[in-house]
Amino acid sequence: MSTADNTIKVFLVDDHRVVRTGMRAFLEMLDDIEVVGEAGTGKEALDRLAVLDHSDELPDVVLMDLMMPVMDGIAATRELKARFPAVEVIAVTSFVEEKKVRAALEAGATGYLLKDAEADEVGRALRAAVRGEVHLDPAAARQLAAAMRAPVTATASLTPREREVLALIADGRSNRQIATALSVSERTARTHVSNILAKLGLSSRTQAALWAAREGITPS
Incomplete structure (x- = not known):
């Protein structure tokens, strides 16, 4: 033109x-x-x-x-x-x-x-x-x-158990409900949630849930 x-x-x-x-x-x-x-x-x-x-x-x-x-x-x-x-x-x-x-x-x-x-x-x-x-x-x-690289690197850093926990967070589960679903203590569930937020550079469960949805991480 x-x-x-x-x-x-x-x-x-x-x-x-x-x-x-x-x-x-x-x-x-x-x-x-x-x-x-x-x-x-x-x-x-x-x-x-x-x-x-x-x-x-x-x-x-x-x-x-x-x-x-x-x-x-x-x-x-x-x-x-x-x-x-x-x-x-x-x-x-x-x-x-x-x-x-x-x-x-x-x-x-x-x-x-x-x-x-x-x-x-x-x-x-x-x-x-x-x-x-x-x-x-x-x-x-x-x-x-940076944003295009970060999801791959961060998601790959999660352990299989952390991915399970992240999927349950995305499903709206509380720490107690996560503990029950995975047959672990509530303290252990809380530790997993803290580790996930730290690895992904997130500050809240809501952000973690949005991340999981974007990455296709859902409860099996």
Whole structure:
């Protein structure tokens, strides 16, 4: 969709006008970037992109804020990619959170930038997007890589008995009920729970239950 002179057409989505204004001025510093539109919510973005689609003027890349009212950036990205699959999306936010990074990528985003990124980095992300390449803020990339490695390493560190206990935690069992189910003392059950939380780097039984569900660890 790039124009003949290889200018990258960009659409801005952010619920703060001052941010959009700043980003537009920011991008005007880059010779090969042209801002072709903007919107203040995910829904508004989809509506305006539909209009651009009718005139065959869709942007190459959308810079999508993740935290917005009405329709957040992740939901908007998912809908945008379903309706306009040729348009690339770069998620933009003020902070790095592994779950948000993962959710944005799963929704179809091809990049993740912080709002304090330098102009050169924004340019690199936009150029990577039109090439179909993923570009992540370095901090986001580190968090995502760590999160992808951690479940395998941590789960593998559990003993068979600890996996049994974890499955019972996921089933909502108390320490006493775990002790009864495994024919051990309540103190031993409590020790197993403490060891599991320590190995997985978790702070509560609720987190452990969510972990078990994600990893498919259930009572046999």
